[in-house]
Amino acid sequence: MIPYADTNCFTRLYLELDGAETARRWVDEAMLQATPPLPVTWLTELEIINAFQRCVLVARPEGRLRVTPEFADAAQAEFRSALTASEFVCSTQMPYSRLKVRFEELALRHTAKHGFRTYDLLHVASALLLGCDTFWSFDLKARDLAILKGLRVPDLA
Numbered sequence: 250m251i252p253y254a255d256t257n258c259f260t261r262l263y264l265e266l267d268g269a270e271t272a273r274r275w276v277d278e279a280m281l282q283a284t285p286p287l288p289v290t291w292l293t294e295l296e297i298i299n300a301f302q303r304c305v306l307v308a309r310p311e312g313r314l315r316v317t318p319e320f321a322d323a324a325q326a327e328f329r330s331a332l333t334a335s336e337f338v339c340s341t342q343m344p345y346s347r348l349k350v351r352f353e354e355l356a357l358r359h360t361a362k363h364g365f366r367t368y369d370l371l372h373v374a375s376a377l378l379l380g381c382d383t384f385w386s387f388d389l390k391a392r393d394l395a396i397l398k399g400l401r402v403p404d405l406a
Contacts, residue, residue, distance in 0.1 A: 250401070252279055252383040253376035254287050255391060256296040256368075263297075263324040264304055264316050268387050268405070275385050275403055276337075288341035288379050289332060292371055301325055347378055359397060369394050376400060 304316040351374035384395035
């Protein structure tokens with residue numbers, strides 16, 4: 250198994266959101282199989298910063314601070330530390346030109362029919378370009394695209 254985790258998977262893991270137990274199970278299974286570290290592209294690195302901060306914002310209107318600014322900052326620091334250690338996750342380079350070609354191919358083939366969003370396409374294109382065979386996501390549309398492209402998508406339960 251060579252897994253790729255998208256941003257919402259990492260967000261659940263690092264912020265202990267709904268689904269964190271499932272994401273941890275996926276990680277535990279991968280560790281048992283001695284898989285390589287999860288690849289983290291520039292896209293994921295940037296998107297995680299924003300995702301953690303959005304979790305702070307989303308909690309405010311509901312009247313509870315599920316994710317405090319301090320907790321989001323600590324999660325970001327933990328993620329950066331994990332990237333530096335390169336044991337669980339590792340920063341992975343991917344040429345923009347190759348990503349662009351694969352993205353366009355996916356968009357032209359599938360978006361008009363299925364309504365995939367830009368990030369769905371970018372993450373699945375990244376997984377394919379990196380030679381991953383498994384796609385970890387809690388986003389139902391991204392999961393659908395991954396399945397269409399032949400990636401293994403583990404159960405959410």
